[in-house]
């Protein structure tokens with residue numbers, strides 16, 4: 001094949017423009033992205049070679065090499081991974097196949113700062129090379145193809161790229177960055193080593209750099225220089241982070257690892273790292289992010305959990321490992337029991353996978369319970385004058401649950417309908433606004449603890465907005481009697497509450513449904529007055545019923561109103577008007 005010019009897919013061109021114009025404030029992330037691609041490529045080879053070991057050819061080592069050339073101003077990242085054929089180079093480096101691309105593009109605002117954040121989340125991957133380079137050359141040969149079927153891909157990151165066939169003796173990929181003149185600081189061994197230890201220590205492959213040593217100049221009066229020795233050394237720890245002992249891992253390392261697998265640039269709120277033994281043996285390292293990704297609700301596939309089997313990467317969108325309502329969780333699960341050639345279908349059916357999933361869900365719920373427990377610390381002093389001492393560790397958790405809930409609360413609620421076995425634990429984690437708190441901070445347990453003498457139900461109302469809920473005429477009698485009502489304004493509330501009939505033995509009762517029975521909260525006099533009113537208004541009710549017969553099922557005298565003359569309610573067991581509207585919007 002001679003040289004051919006191809007145009008970037010429109011989205012890529014747009015992304016490249018953004019990369020070079022918005023991401024230069026933190027240029028060094030390019031190295032993390034390119035090393036992560038090299039590592040992915042080695043994972044892929046290892047995986048494919050499970051069925052065909054001839055793919056290794058005469059190069060059994062999987063490794064990454066970093067090299068720089070001060071004269072040529074190039075930095076090269078070479079891996080011995082799966083490599084790319086010419087067609088793969090055209091496809092993978094010229095288009096974006098990622099799900100959520102459209103949603104991402106739609107959310108770009110043109111505002112540099114918010115776009116930069118969004119791009120960070122989306123993950124620019126390979127294209128981040130253009131933050132520091134004004135030209136990138138990729139040379140590659142796919143494992144299993146002959147030497148003569150190598151490919152060279154070249155682009156200056158504007159509208160198009162060139163592809164030609166080359167002879168490449170070694171398998172794998174070299175990414176050659178022609179650095180911009182203001183990015184020459186990356187031509188420095190010390191700088192590169194420090195970036196590797198910051199971003200890529202946890203990569204399980206060895207990352208090698210050529211050793212340098214100081215050499216005095218032969219000429220009198222001229223300074224010496226560092227020269228290459230031809231000997232290569234490993235500059236990262238080269239052991240997968242989750243395989244190391246907890247005590248050997250710092251908080252910073254856990255955080256960096258999170259950022260490398262999530263593309264999030266904020267620290268996570270919490271993580272849990274455990275080796276589980278027993279029925280099924282596996283290691284889990286799970287993170288709760290601080291910020292919702294832009295496509296939390298729109299994306300069809302969620303790839304939060306990476307599945308490994310005995311350190312071999314198997315797949316990324318391990319939906320079988322985490323239910324939908326915990327789709328925000330990121331992390332790694334490394335199983336000791338699953339077969340290496342586990343397929344997607346097998347994953348769905350495997351008993352081991354089910355055990356891992358159940359165990360991981362429990363772990364996430366306990367992380368959330370722990371954050372909820374330490375969300376607020378009020379300085380409390382006992383009767384005998386002893387003040388509780390809050391440990392530094394627990395103090396650091398303050399406010400985290402509130403942050404979590406603001407980002408992921410509605411998603412967590414989906415769990416009521418999705419995870420029957422853990423429904424009670426999920427219900428305990430939910431928080432709502434109420435007639436005594438505008439902020440969504442009231443849990444069912446808090447509510448129960450404040451219930452009035454004689455109150456037999458947890459009352460709630462659903463509405464589109466907090467203002468609508470607060471001003472609903474259906475609340476009047478509750479306000480008058482000082483009974484707290486939970487105000488539910490998330491779209492998912494109505495649906496989710498269908499699955500929760502009581503909390504800890506106390507029934508949940510919508511104040512907008514059926515005839516609200518205040519039971520013991522109503523005194524004898526009020527009951528009598530209500531009965532008399534019903535009797536007295538009978539003729540009027542009959543007329544109203546006749547007049548509204550196509551529109552209303554029933555017309556009743558009510559004691560739930562104080563100031564308003566009338567209100568609409570739905571039958572007990574019927575859909576509320578809010579849910580009906582929601583389903584209609586969804587086209588059902």
Ligand code: ADP
Pocket residue numbers: 033037038040041079081082083084092093123124125126127173
């Ligand atoms: P992602 O890694 O999220 O898929 P990238 O933009 O980082 O996105 O990479 C795009 C694609 O290019 C990869 O999915 C892979 O197919 C290919 N690719 C990039 N770097 C390499 C490499 N070193 N070896 C083989 N393929 C690569």
Ligand code: MG
Pocket residue numbers: 033036037125126
């Ligand atoms: Mg990548």
